[in-house]
Amino acid sequence: xxxxERRYGAGPLQLTVLLVSFAVAGYxxxxxxxxxxxxxxxxxxxxxxxxxxxxxxxxxLADRALRALPGVVRGGWTNTLRVPAALSGLLLLVWFPxxxxxxxxxxxxxxxxxxxxxxxxxxxxxxxxxLSAGWRAVRALRRSPITAFGAYRGKRKRLGQ
Numbered sequence: 386x387x388x389x390e391r392r393y394g395a396g397p398l399q400l401t402v403l404l405v406s407f408a409v410a411g412y413x414x415x416x417x418x419x420x421x422x423x424x425x426x427x428x429x430x431x432x433x434x435x436x437x438x439x440x441x442x443x444x445x446l447a448d449r450a451l452r453a454l455p456g457v458v459r460g461g462w463t464n465t466l467r468v469p470a471a472l473s474g475l476l477l478l479v480w481f482p483x484x485x486x487x488x489x490x491x492x493x494x495x496x497x498x499x500x501x502x503x504x505x506x507x508x509x510x511x512x513x514x515x516l517s518a519g520w521r522a523v524r525a526l527r528r529s530p531i532t533a534f535g536a537y538r539g540k541r542k543r544l545g546q
Contacts, residue, residue, distance in 0.1 A: 465521045469513035476506060 390396055418425060447470070451463060477484060483491065483502040492499045 462521070465517050466514075469510070469517045472513050473506075473510040476509060480506065 386397075393400060448463075448467070451466060480502065483499070484506045485503075486499070491497075
């Protein structure tokens with residue numbers, strides 16, 4: 386057993402899980418490509434191109450604009466804004482056909498109303514930003530009520546000095 390772990394780098398359970406996951410992914414790929422394989426290949430290639438040529442430059446520009454705001458980098462607000470924006474963008478990317486207006490066949494196939502997704506996405510986005518701001522406030526208040534939001538940046542005197 387030690388010889389196997391030394392040569393492979395992990396135990397046999399890890400190898401078994403890896404092989405099973407490859408088998409499941411292969412099965413899903415065969416089932417996925419059994420229908421409209423050319424459309425799926427075009428979708429994956431288009432997604433890669435849109436990611437590399439459109440979204441990454443937009444992410445970079447938004448990050449630079451955020452860092453250019455006064456007090457953002459020193460105050461530590463970058464990740465407070467970056468994380469909920471990234472999660473909201475990911476939700477929009479995954480569900481944009483339903484958010485921007487579900488196709489008519491969606492309502493016929495599911496029997497669910499189609500006009501609720503934009504409102505729900507906006508509410509989830511607002512909740513993500515509120516949660517992030519609340520997390521930031523709790524962390525700041527735990528440090529010190531005086532320096533919680535950068536109100537006092539001078540040196541603090543310790544008690545007894």
